[in-house]
């Protein structure tokens with residue numbers, strides 16, 4: 057039943073979509089679009105974390121996201137520090153939206169959702185799955201690919217690509233996109249090789265075979281993701297947290 061205020065008017069539903077957004081990607085945009093089909097308003101809440109060393113300052117990230125949603129009244133951009141549930145309560149949101157790209161995201165998200173519920177049982181966490189084509193997409197990989205000259209134009213809004221160019225200089229992202237394979241052999245059909253869209257080729261690993269080191273995960277940048285399991289607060293086999301953002 058919809059919540060109503062004292063005058064009997066339906067209360068507008070507000071969801072908070074929290075994250076680092078360094079930078080926002082089309083995967084995030086996908087989740088925001090889906091959230092807008094369920095909630096009246098979505099506040100994109102950027103965590104201010106002095107311990108992290110982001111590529112874009114908080115102010116830059118706010119400006120980028122605002123530019124990515126021109127004239128969209130139902131989307132707000134805000135920043136927060138401290139506990140997420142406290143922020144959500146303060147702004148009158150009863151829902152936290154998080155994206156789940158793959159099973160590898162699940163364990164950390166599950167921990168976080170349950171901790172948030174323990175901290176404030178009035179706030180629910182809702183998980184949404186982005187389009188499959190974004191299941192491998194992360195802010196971290198976007199930065200790395202761009203920096204190394206790969207194209208990211210289909211992966212981020214135009215404003216992000218422009219800002220990346222400003223940050224890294226115009227030398228990046230000049231490598232042409234790969235042409236799609238045309239022959240059977242190029243597609244690996246004759247050889248019995250695994251399908252090109254298999255999990256491992258997309259960089260998604262099940263809990264059973266999750267890679268442990270950064271290099272195994274194909275992550276080579278000097279970004280400041282927590283390295284050890286204990287740093288990430290994860291004490292089981294899962295070791296995929298660094299791919300999260």
Ligand code: PNS
Nearest residue numbers: 074075076077103138139140168171301
């Ligand atoms: O985009 P990210 O980095 O995956 O987002 C993580 C975020 C910002 C949602 C998470 O780190 C967070 O909520 N931080 C706020 C501090 C907090 O509330 N911690 C307890 C949650 S279990």
